[in-house]
Amino acid sequence: MGSVPRDEPSGVSLSRVAETDQRPPGREVLHMLAPQASDCNTCVVYGDDVGQSLLDQVEDAERELRAAAEADRAGGPDGSDADLQRYFDEVIAADQKIEPRDWIPEAYRKGLVRQIAQHAHSEIIGMQPEGNWISRAPSLKRKAILLAKVQDEAGHGLYLYAAAETLGVAREELVQMLLDGRQKYSSIFNYPTLTWADIGAIGWLVDGAAIVNQVPLCRCSYGPYARAMIRICKEESFHQRQGFEILYTLANGTGAQRRMAQDAVDRWWYPSLAMFGPPDTASTHSEQSMAWKIKRFSNDDLRQRFVDMCVQQASVLGLAIPDPDLRWNAERGSYDFTDPDYDELFRVIKGNGPCNRQRMAYRHRAYDDGAWVREAAAAHAAKRRAEAA
Ligand code: FAQ
Numbered sequence: 001m002g003s004v005p006r007d008e009p010s011g012v013s014l015s016r017v018a019e020t021d022q023r024p025p026g027r028e029v030l031h032m033l034a035p036q037a038s039d040c041n042t043c044v045v046y047g048d049d050v051g052q053s054l055l056d057q058v059e060d061a062e063r064e065l066r067a068a069a070e071a072d073r074a075g076g077p078d079g080s081d082a083d084l085q086r087y088f089d090e091v092i093a094a095d096q097k098i099e100p101r102d103w104i105p106e107a108y109r110k111g112l113v114r115q116i117a118q119h120a121h122s123e124i125i126g127m128q129p130e131g132n133w134i135s136r137a138p139s140l141k142r143k144a145i146l147l148a149k150v151q152d153e154a155g156h157g158l159y160l161y162a163a164a165e166t167l168g169v170a171r172e173e174l175v176q177m178l179l180d181g182r183q184k185y186s187s188i189f190n191y192p193t194l195t196w197a198d199i200g201a202i203g204w205l206v207d208g209a210a211i212v213n214q215v216p217l218c219r220c221s222y223g224p225y226a227r228a229m230i231r232i233c234k235e236e237s238f239h240q241r242q243g244f245e246i247l248y249t250l251a252n253g254t255g256a257q258r259r260m261a262q263d264a265v266d267r268w269w270y271p272s273l274a275m276f277g278p279p280d281t282a283s284t285h286s287e288q289s290m291a292w293k294i295k296r297f298s299n300d301d302l303r304q305r306f307v308d309m310c311v312q313q314a315s316v317l318g319l320a321i322p323d324p325d326l327r328w329n330a331e332r333g334s335y336d337f338t339d340p341d342y343d344e345l346f347r348v349i350k351g352n353g354p355c356n357r358q359r360m361a362y363r364h365r366a367y368d369d370g371a372w373v374r375e376a377a378a379a380h381a382a383k384r385r386a387e388a389a
Helices: 042-046 054-070 081-093 106-125 127-131 140-165 171-179 197-214 223-251 255-274 286-291 299-317 342-352 356-369 371-388
Strands: 327-329 334-336
Touching: 054 223, 106 127, 106 140, 106 171, 106 286, 106 356, 127 140, 127 197, 127 356, 140 171, 140 223, 171 356, 197 223, 197 255, 197 299, 223 255, 223 299, 255 299, 255 342, 299 334, 342 356, 356 371
Parallel strands: none
Antiparallel strands: 327 334
16 A cells, blocks of 8 residues: 555645635524425434434334333243244344343354444544544634534444443453454544545534434344444434534635535545445345344445435535436436445455554554553452452
8 A cells, every 4th residue: 555644634724724604694504495394304314393304213213122121021932942043033023122131143143243343443443533633623612512523432432332242242352353453443434534624524424324324223123232323323413413514614615615625525425335335235244134133224225315315415515426427316216326436445444445554553552552541440440349348
């Protein structure tokens, strides 16, 4: 690999980054831009009084989870291997939740640990590209918002590590697997954040893709993962909104700010489409994962849903999606679009993306720097145990 692009504001002076306050009057509230709320699919994402938003879907999933927890689970297994499997299959078929107390097939456990751990690692590594701009955010308000968002990502990582631990794997073990490369994290976090507009593009596109992928995970068959996803999705919807608002501000600012916003969208569009994974024909886990109701939709279905959602939002932003072949297909009732470069996705997953080495070097350093905190916490816990004994 050639030189590694660093997360530097290449060729962009901070004065160009400064925001304008000259927003068109009355345009702060995105929903107001559409003649009717139903014409503006920012409502579909963020929720309002009209129609079913993604947040409504999260709330439906939360109700289902509570109902499942209270449901009578008569007809439990008699303890024989065949009956344990029968009971597991019935719980899945009935759309009930598998809980840590339940017997599960080893392959279900392994598949969940793989996905949840990769998801947790993504949240933690995902703090780096945005963390890169905390000290350079263009105003105190933007800095406070970005700090809160990056802290949220750390919290998401913790919910997810905790969910994985209910499957009998220690968090320390998972962290070691990330550090020695046995487990991966999302491809998207191996791209550099070159300008302030990238923070807007990450919020709009990366968090947007994350929400489209993760709302169905609120209905995952494994209770602890589903519960973690409900909290995460509620926070992600705010993240997407703040990214949209950054881009909206820049797109309505000076010519230079507008160009910066478009450039960020141009660079983040295809990597965001690749977040959904390989095409269905090349997805190794989808079939089994969908049979177990871990995943509810295929990679391609979710990618299509994301494209359809973004097109109208891009027009509200006044920014172009960098795909000359993007067009409405009336027959399918969806947009035709150009796929991301899947060879590039696999190169990035294998460790050869623009920032893989930088991200992992930073993670190793942060882990080593935190050793004294782990040691102090362990010593304190041992002291408390000794006092209580
Ligand atoms: N990057 O058979 P499939 C976020 C791997 S969180 C890297 O289709 P599956 C929030 C896949 O693991 C973003 N690897 O796999 C945020 C498998 O490899 P393996 C993370 C990828 O599991 C915002 C192989 O390719 N979100 O953004 C990728 O059925 C801003 C074959 O693929 C999640 O993790 C990829 N893009 O479907 C945070 C959501 N795609 O394990 C901070 C939960 C595929 O056999 C700032 N995960 N691979 O070695 C999922 O929904 C699924 O795991 C998929 C992949 C859809 C990612």
